[in-house]
Amino acid sequence: NAGVTQTPKFQVLKTGQSMTLQCAQDMNHNSMYWYRQDPGMGLRLIYYSASEGTTDKGEVPNGYNVSRLNKREFSLRLESAAPSQTSVYFCASSYRDRAVGAFFGQGTRLTVV
Amino acid sequence: GQQLNQSPQSMFIQEGEDVSMNCTSSSIFNTWLWYKQEPGEGPVLLIALYKAGELTSNGRLTAQFGITRKDSFLNISASIPSDVGIYFCAGQLRTNAGKSTFGDGTTLTVKP
DSSP states (O other): OOOEEEEOSEEEEOTTOOEEEEEEEOSOOSEEEEEEEOTTOOEEEEEEESSTTOOEEOSOOTTEEEEEOSSSBEEEEESSOOGGGOEEEEEEEEOSSOOOOOEEOOOEEEEEO | OOOEEEEOSEEEEETTOOEEEEEEESSOOSEEEEEEEOTTSOOEEEEEEOSTTOEEEETTEEEEEOTTSSEEEEEEOSOOGGGOEEEEEEEEOGGGTTOEEEOOOEEEEEEO
16 A cells, blocks of 8 residues: 655755645545645644545645645645745645544655755 | 644653653644654654543553643653654644644654
């Protein structure tokens, strides 16, 4: 079982460039999430998708867009990258109706210069 | 929004010692979760707690859901070098099942 797979693992962008972070899960989970983690801080929710076809803003959505492509895939797009978006991005998935915690991918380390 | 205060921020202990860390919230949660994150990896769920007062163990780890529902505690007994990592608490409301608020983490270093 692959679990939650994120691509790419590392990326360097110039300010103003755009990119899409990809995430796929093979656990048949309903819900998927994008978090960012900054040094010395916990994870902050950017966007989430409670089920296929729905997306909602989390705590820090500005500068990001998401697409729930199907039940397996949830992508995060930076339209015009800024240095403040330098962070480690984690995708996660979980069951929708059971509060049993989430499974996380290995993360994408993004640097914006 | 809800905020979680996790303490201590970091711990340096000797192998074999017991460890305690806690998490407090400004508001009530219906579920408390404890995760561990190792370098270069995503967080991995250790323990989930669902009821006020609940005490749950996972090997040498024991966690408790506080009676007020605004706090939770994690204890690690007889620490070993592989316990090194960052431990995060997270709270969930039943209405937002799956959507978690995370603490800032406790970084644990174990000296052999």
